[in-house]
Amino acid sequence: MSPQPNSPASSPARRAIVGIAVVLAVLVAIYGGGALHFSSHFVPGTTVNGEPVANMTADVLSAHVSDRVSRYALTLTGDGLELGVKASDITLSVQGDAYAQAAMSQVRGYAWPLDLVMPKDILVGEGVSFDDAALSEIVGSAVDAFNASAAPPTNSVSTYDASSGQFRISDAAVGTAIDRERAIEAARQAAGALRPTAAIDEGALVQPAVTADNAQLVSANDLANRMLALDIPITRGGVEVTHVTGGVICGWVSVAEDFSVNVDQTAIVQWANDTLAAQVASSDEEHDYAIDADAVAGALAQRITELDAGALEASVTVTETRPPESEGAASRGRHVDVNLSTQYARFYDTDGSVIWRSYLVSGNTSMGRGTPTGTFALNAKRTDEMLIGADENHDGQPDYKSHVNYWMPFVGNSVGLHDATWRSRFGGTIYAWNGSHGCVNLPYDDAERLYELINVGDTVYVHW
Numbered sequence: 001m002s003p004q005p006n007s008p009a010s011s012p013a014r015r016a017i018v019g020i021a022v023v024l025a026v027l028v029a030i031y032g033g034g035a036l037h038f039s040s041h042f043v044p045g046t047t048v049n050g051e052p053v054a055n056m057t058a059d060v061l062s063a064h065v066s067d068r069v070s071r072y073a074l075t076l077t078g079d080g081l082e083l084g085v086k087a088s089d090i091t092l093s094v095q096g097d098a099y100a101q102a103a104m105s106q107v108r109g110y111a112w113p114l115d116l117v118m119p120k121d122i123l124v125g126e127g128v129s130f131d132d133a134a135l136s137e138i139v140g141s142a143v144d145a146f147n148a149s150a151a152p153p154t155n156s157v158s159t160y161d162a163s164s165g166q167f168r169i170s171d172a173a174v175g176t177a178i179d180r181e182r183a184i185e186a187a188r189q190a191a192g193a194l195r196p197t198a199a200i201d202e203g204a205l206v207q208p209a210v211t212a213d214n215a216q217l218v219s220a221n222d223l224a225n226r227m228l229a230l231d232i233p234i235t236r237g238g239v240e241v242t243h244v245t246g247g248v249i250c251g252w253v254s255v256a257e258d259f260s261v262n263v264d265q266t267a268i269v270q271w272a273n274d275t276l277a278a279q280v281a282s283s284d285e286e287h288d289y290a291i292d293a294d295a296v297a298g299a300l301a302q303r304i305t306e307l308d309a310g311a312l313e314a315s316v317t318v319t320e321t322r323p324p325e326s327e328g329a330a331s332r333g334r335h336v337d338v339n340l341s342t343q344y345a346r347f348y349d350t351d352g353s354v355i356w357r358s359y360l361v362s363g364n365t366s367m368g369r370g371t372p373t374g375t376f377a378l379n380a381k382r383t384d385e386m387l388i389g390a391d392e393n394h395d396g397q398p399d400y401k402s403h404v405n406y407w408m409p410f411v412g413n414s415v416g417l418h419d420a421t422w423r424s425r426f427g428g429t430i431y432a433w434n435g436s437h438g439c440v441n442l443p444y445d446d447a448e449r450l451y452e453l454i455n456v457g458d459t460v461y462v463h464w
Contacts, residue, residue: 045119078200098127364435
């Protein structure tokens with residue numbers, strides 16, 4: 001049998017059900033009222049473009065923003081830059097109704113409880129207009145003036161690091177210069193949303209164009225280090241005289257801004273002249289050889305560029321050519337060989353080596369005063385000598401008096417080797433038209449050196 005309505009067992013249950021129903025009805029009424037209200041009003045905590053609009057209607061917001069626009073001012077700030085832009089500077093205006101309706105269109109009346117818990121910022125750009133060219137000019141000019149003294153960004157570069165003996169890539173760094181277009185865009189966005197401030201953060205600074213992970217830079221850095229790893233032998237006549245390694249190459253190689261890896265030939269020429277020249281210079285009896293620094297630099301730069309570590313024969317050039325030796329002279333023992341045909345003299349030591357050499361001017365053949373030929377022995381060695389000629393014109397006076405510093409006669413005391421300071425040139429065919437009275441004329445320095453080497457009794461062999 002069912003309990004009676006007024007029985008004690010059924011009364012509490014009914015009261016609970018009724019209570020819940022009442023609470024639900026109240027909540028539904030509150031929610032419904034709120035949904036209705038907030039379909040035309042902004043929920044407390046809501047902002048439009050950052051400005052509080054709690055409980056405003058579209059009409060109120062329209063009137064508010066229309067009144068506010070005449071007083072609008074934008075402040076653009078950055079690290080060391082602060083710029084104020086007034087509404088009148090950029091002819092800023094707003095269509096209040098369009099602005100308010102655009103904001104209200106984003107209102108969700110049914111979600112008002114959630115919006116109370118998590119207030120929303122509504123972003124609106126509709127209805128706002130300004131002179132974009134004027135804004136760009138104002139902000140751009142301010143940025144240009146600021147950047148004139150700002151620090152530009154630093155690109156990553158590849159340079160030689162002496163401590164590690166390698167090319168290394170430096171880190172890029174942001175300076176203080178502001179990116180003109182990013183600053184203008186920040187101001188544009190703020191003005192379009194009627195926000196009073198716009199901040200220029202690090203992202204709006206001019207960024208480095210090249211960072212350490214740039215593929216071209218990494219490749220160039222690797223190539224430069226491969227060049228440093230080369231060990232190139234330098235030879236002369238097939239014999240190694242030195243070798244070029246990274247410690248030297250590092251001064252010639254550089255990585256340019258366009259990522260090309262360059263080898264400085266001018267620096268190699270300098271090195272070749274300063275360091276290599278003495279090691280490859282040589283002489284034989286007829287030639288003096290010196291390094292051809294330009295040719296060596298060109299060949300060495302090519303080897304480095306092509307990563308070729310093969311031996312490089314140093315190029316040389318002939319810097320001086322002397323008349324050929326007289327036939328058989330080297331086998332005649334210690335003697336002075338005076339070759340009248342070549343107008344050149346050599347002093348041979350007992351082992352056949354040449355210990356002295358010089359151009360000369362012999363006797364004047366056109367006047368019948370040619371130097372006597374034959375094998376002679378040195379008669380004397382004297383200094384500060386006055387040579388006195390014969391009186392061939394019979395005027396009672398010697399035909400000449402010539403002072404010499406070094407006198408080495410080999411035909412009596414009338415024909416010998418001596419310095420001739422009155423001459424500026426020796427060799428060639430001078431003897432045929434402006435030769436001596438029969439003596440062998442020598443440059444001062446060469447005569448001095450011969451005087452130091454020759455001994456009385458040494459052989460003098462004169463021939464054509």
